[in-house]
Amino acid sequence: MATDLSPSTETAPVRSSNRFDDWADRVLSGGELTRDEARQILESDDDEILRLVDAASRIRKKHFGKTVQLYFLMNAKSGLCPEDCHYCSQSKISDAEIPKYNILKRDKLMDAARIAAEQGAKTYCLVISARGPNEREMKAVEEIVPVIKEQYGLDICACLGLLSREQADRLKACGVDRVNHNLNTGEEYYGKICTTHTYADRVETLRHVKNAGMEMCSGGIIGMGETIDDVISMAFDLKDLGVQSIPLNFLNAIDGTPLQGNDDLSPQDCLRALAMFRFVNPDRELRIAGGRELHLRSLQSLGLYIANSVFVGDYLTTKGQAPEEDYQLIRDLGFDVTTKVGE
Numbered sequence: 001m002a003t004d005l006s007p008s009t010e011t012a013p014v015r016s017s018n019r020f021d022d023w024a025d026r027v028l029s030g031g032e033l034t035r036d037e038a039r040q041i042l043e044s045d046d047d048e049i050l051r052l053v054d055a056a057s058r059i060r061k062k063h064f065g066k067t068v069q070l071y072f073l074m075n076a077k078s079g080l081c082p083e084d085c086h087y088c089s090q091s092k093i094s095d096a097e098i099p100k101y102n103i104l105k106r107d108k109l110m111d112a113a114r115i116a117a118e119q120g121a122k123t124y125c126l127v128i129s130a131r132g133p134n135e136r137e138m139k140a141v142e143e144i145v146p147v148i149k150e151q152y153g154l155d156i157c158a159c160l161g162l163l164s165r166e167q168a169d170r171l172k173a174c175g176v177d178r179v180n181h182n183l184n185t186g187e188e189y190y191g192k193i194c195t196t197h198t199y200a201d202r203v204e205t206l207r208h209v210k211n212a213g214m215e216m217c218s219g220g221i222i223g224m225g226e227t228i229d230d231v232i233s234m235a236f237d238l239k240d241l242g243v244q245s246i247p248l249n250f251l252n253a254i255d256g257t258p259l260q261g262n263d264d265l266s267p268q269d270c271l272r273a274l275a276m277f278r279f280v281n282p283d284r285e286l287r288i289a290g291g292r293e294l295h296l297r298s299l300q301s302l303g304l305y306i307a308n309s310v311f312v313g314d315y316l317t318t319k320g321q322a323p324e325e326d327y328q329l330i331r332d333l334g335f336d337v338t339t340k341v342g343e
């Protein structure tokens with residue numbers, strides 16, 4: 001006979017209060033985290049990590065329940081980029097050994113869409129390496145997006161670099177749901193990781209996306225030598241911009257890039273960053289993006305108690321873990337993959 005482990009009374013378990021719980025209570029009732037509290041989260045001790053994850057998970061649960069959204073990345077054009085983003089293996093200043101090709105033909109992009117649908121992805125992220133799309137690339141995107149949407153019912157997120165308002169309007173008109181354009185780091189630190197365009201350029205593109213009526217996906221990369229204040233500044237700027245989706249990457253310092261050798265993030269550092277973004281942007285999609293396997297390692301499951309989304313499959317120029325491992329992780333947590341917006 002099975003043992004009944006249910007509580008013997010109807011009374012809710014007593015929660016011993018700590019500062020993270022107090023802040024979560026405030027955020028859950030519509031209040032905001034202060035910058036000083038954000039700093040305290042990023043400076044908190046490893047011994048407090050379970051309390052922090054628990055508090056952040058309450059916010060995640062309120063807005064996303066047990067759902068996990070899967071995103072599928074397709075690098076439609078690789079390498080050959082004239083920009084000098086120091087973290088990027090596709091930049092002209094990178095010596096990393098990566099595949100280099102111009103925008104892929106329609107059949108390859110459709111094959112990838114089929115795989116995305118088969119893997120349960122909600123969103124197909126069409127990415128090109130570029131300062132911004134040229135006319136040929138714009139036309140290729142305008143041609144393929146309606147076909148993918150009709151055939152597979154996937155949401156489309158386009159990541160094409162800097163956009164003019166006219167280009168944003170064209171993307172909206174062809175059916176793009178969302179544009180990804182990361183802030184990457186705090187405004188003050190931006191000039192240290194890129195000199196060929198500015199933080200303000202990136203913000204301007206996001207404004208064009210918003211004004212064109214598409215959703216904004218924008219996040220950043222942790223572990224590039226930035227300060228805690230840079231990370232906090234990015235989290236609050238994303239909040240102020242009203243982005244709907246925040247991918248948080250943990251630097252995978254690829255050999256041949258200027259940031260090679262920067263690999264001092266611990267799994268706890270990643271969890272603290274995720275938790276801070278969750279507290280600051282409580283109801284926004286928060287995605288554990290590149291570097292998940294490398295830096296969170298065996299604590300990936302704790303990350304999903306805070307974030308509600310991951311990429312499935314490979315990243316732009318690096319391998320991700322097998323999709324089966326992600327499904328296993330999600331099942332083990334008792335979470336469900338959601339394939340529809342608002343599901």
Ligand code: SF4
Nearest residue numbers: 081083085088091129
């Ligand atoms: S613009 Fe994009 S593809 Fe080009 S170097 Fe920067 S991050 Fe890489």
